[in-house]
Amino acid sequence: MDSNVRPESMERITTPALADAFIEEQVAALQKQIGDGKVLLALSGGVDSSVVAALLIKAIGKNLTCVHVNHGLLRKGEAEQVIDVFRNQMKANLVYVDATDRFLDKLAGVSDPEQKRKIIGKEFIDVFEEEAKKVEGCKFLGQGTIYPDILVSNGVKAHHNVGGLPEKFGFELVEPVKLLFKDEVRVVGKQLGLPDNMVYRQPFPGPGLGVRCTGAITRDRLEAVRESDAILREEFAKAGLEGKVWQYFTIVPDYRSTGVKDGKRLWDWPVIIRAVNTKDAMTATVEEVPWPLLNKITQRILTEVKGVNRVLYDLSPKPCATIEWE
Numbered sequence: 580m581d582s583n584v585r586p587e588s589m590e591r592i593t594t595p596a597l598a599d600a601f602i603e604e605q606v607a608a609l610q611k612q613i614g615d616g617k618v619l620l621a622l623s624g625g626v627d628s629s630v631v632a633a634l635l636i637k638a639i640g641k642n643l644t645c646v647h648v649n650h651g652l653l654r655k656g657e658a659e660q661v662i663d664v665f666r667n668q669m670k671a672n673l674v675y676v677d678a679t680d681r682f683l684d685k686l687a688g689v690s691d692p693e694q695k696r697k698i699i700g701k702e703f704i705d706v707f708e709e710e711a712k713k714v715e716g717c718k719f720l721g722q723g724t725i726y727p728d729i730l731v732s733n734g735v736k737a738h739h740n741v742g743g744l745p746e747k748f749g750f751e752l753v754e755p756v757k758l759l760f761k762d763e764v765r766v767v768g769k770q771l772g773l774p775d776n777m778v779y780r781q782p783f784p785g786p787g788l789g790v791r792c793t794g795a796i797t798r799d800r801l802e803a804v805r806e807s808d809a810i811l812r813e814e815f816a817k818a819g820l821e822g823k824v825w826q827y828f829t830i831v832p833d834y835r836s837t838g839v840k841d842g843k844r845l846w847d848w849p850v851i852i853r854a855v856n857t858k859d860a861m862t863a864t865v866e867e868v869p870w871p872l873l874n875k876i877t878q879r880i881l882t883e884v885k886g887v888n889r890v891l892y893d894l895s896p897k898p899c900a901t902i903e904w905e
């Protein structure tokens with residue numbers, strides 16, 4: 580039987596009890612596959628790699644090494660949460676690499692979106708490879724592949740955060756959630772004790788805030804994206820919209836306009852808010868955010884985020900606009 584095909588008899592994991600049974604079965608299977616070998620895992624903090632990490636910690640403990648690469652394009656608080664959950668709470672072997680300067684130096688002056696993605700992808704693999712060399716005798720590579728990745732990769736690979744790792748290293752793959760759909764991965768993650776904001780996290784592109792700081796990334800504009808995104812998420816959570824709106828974020832384009840503050844003329848950036856709903860990301864509709872909430876977010880961004888003088892709401896559905904701006 581092809582191990583990449585989900586058997587028809589496999590029950591959909593919808594309840595804690597079914598998740599417990601899956602966890603027990605997978606832990607045993609992982610122990611059998613890995614024995615006393617060592618596993619390396621690129622841990623982004625997204626739900627898929629986090630669930631794989633938690634399963635592997637249960638199965639092989641310290642024989643797992645997680646590598647969390649901070650490319651400087653993460654959302655506010657993300658790296659800190661990965662360290663807190665996996666190193667402090669789950670006692671995992673976690674290597675944290677702050678490669679912010681390295682990524683941002685390589686990206687300086689690069690405005691073409693595809694070029695930016697390529698640089699981020701290549702640099703990620705380079706950093707990961709350097710860390711992999713430091714772990715002696717490691718034969719296995721953990722991956723957060725899920726079933727839709729396999730289905731899509733028959734044709735073109737789905738958006739995958741770190742493409743190309745396995746071929747390059749010649750590791751044996753360890754992919755415990757590869758037959759699960761996203762909603763099942765979440766039920767399993769919850770049962771493994773991962774925090775809600777990790778388990779129900781909205782989709783986040785591999786190149787991170789880099790695709791939302793359009794054009795050539797600068798540190799100050801990137802900061803404006805990160806801070807405005809944090810405000811948006813905080814206010815959506817307070818308004819009870821977390822987990823209800825599929826994806827929401829801010830964009831800061833490489834474009835300035837005039838403004839005025841305290842009698843002084845400004846020449847600053849706009850922040851664009853995007854909030855969309857979709858089933859499969861192929862088409863999307865725009866969330867009808869209540870006006871008072873938009874107003875509140877606007878006021879906070881204009882007072883708390885440096886270098887910004889306008890806030891706009893993106894009303895464009897997909898098609899013809901894509902969800903991301905790059």
Ligand code: XMP
Nearest residue numbers: 738739740782783784785786860901902903
């Ligand atoms: P678009 O912008 O194509 O986005 O309408 C559809 C979904 O894919 C996410 N996305 C990405 N995810 N790497 C990723 O891992 C990427 O380069 C990337 N670009 C877009 C996007 O956030 C949305 O959920």
